[in-house]
Amino acid sequence: MRPKISPYEKVTIIGENGSGKSTLALGYVKNMPSAIIHDPKHEVQLPNFHITENPRDLLRFARVIWRSPGDMDPVDAGNILGEAVLTRKWTCLSLNEAALVAPGQRMGPKLRQAIITGRSLKIGVWAETQRPVDVHNLFFSEAHAYFASPNLIKSDAQKVVGFVRGYDEFSSQTWPKFTWLFYRKGEGTAQILKLGRAERPKRRRDSR
Numbered sequence: 265m266r267p268k269i270s271p272y273e274k275v276t277i278i279g280e281n282g283s284g285k286s287t288l289a290l291g292y293v294k295n296m297p298s299a300i301i302h303d304p305k306h307e308v309q310l311p312n313f314h315i316t317e318n319p320r321d322l323l324r325f326a327r328v329i330w331r332s333p334g335d336m337d338p339v340d341a342g343n344i345l346g347e348a349v350l351t352r353k354w355t356c357l358s359l360n361e362a363a364l365v366a367p368g369q370r371m372g373p374k375l376r377q378a379i380i381t382g383r384s385l386k387i388g389v390w391a392e393t394q395r396p397v398d399v400h401n402l403f404f405s406e407a408h409a410y411f412a413s414p415n416l417i418k419s420d421a422q423k424v425v426g427f428v429r430g431y432d433e434f435s436s437q438t439w440p441k442f443t444w445l446f447y448r449k450g451e452g453t454a455q456i457l458k459l460g461r462a463e464r465p466k467r468r469r470d471s472r
């Protein structure tokens with residue numbers, strides 16, 4: 265049902281707050297043999313992942329969740345992550361909120377290098393964003409695949425239209441929550457994924 269994606273691809277997920285970006289990304293990343301998850305909002309917990317604030321742990325554990333210190337500059341945090349994955353190789357970097365490692369068009373050189381040379385070094389990058397207009401263009405131009413919520417507001421949708429073929433057409437309709445448009449660069453047009461879990465019906469209480 266979900267598209268197959270290698271751990272070493274670059275994937276950008278664009279969706280409004282609460283649209284299910286993190287759930288979608290973690291569904292893939294949790295099964296990867298080597299991954300760093302940047303968790304600046306302290307909301308990620310996964311079995312078999314080591315949770316840490318210490319940047320040195322990024323080279324010590326195959327599967328690690330990094331809670332970067334709240335007072336750290338986002339560009340510095342991105343650079344630390346970039347350097348770690350450039351050293352590790354054969355790994356995946358999951359960015360819970362891309363604006364918290366590359367605000368606006370600011371990005372540290374190591375993160376930039378990790379994104380640009382990622383394919384040859386086998387470095388995957390999964391970037392989530394709720395404000396595509398505020399996030400570095402490399403997350404769009406270098407991505408191999410995109411998941412985009414069809415329910416974005418206009419200004420955000422405008423940026424996505426240029427990268428996800430068919431976005432305009434799909435987003436003019438109304439879609440239930442947890443619907444995604446998946447687009448692989450170079451392919452014909454986006455495909456719809458309905459990932460919403462059906463609401464469990466409330467059990468009727470029998471009154472005897």
Ligand SMILES: Nc1ncnc2c1ncn2[C@@H]1O[C@H](COP(=O)(O)OP(=O)(O)O)[C@@H](O)[C@H]1O
Binds near residue numbers: 281284288459460461
């Ligand atoms: N496919 C889904 N079906 C039902 N609920 C979901 C689905 N994906 C996410 N959710 C729920 O929606 C809420 C927001 O999801 P989350 O992944 O945190 O969104 P985001 O990262 O975009 O803010 C969470 O409570 C999550 O459990």
Ligand SMILES: [Mg+2]
Binds near residue numbers: 285286287360392
């Ligand atoms: Mg999230």
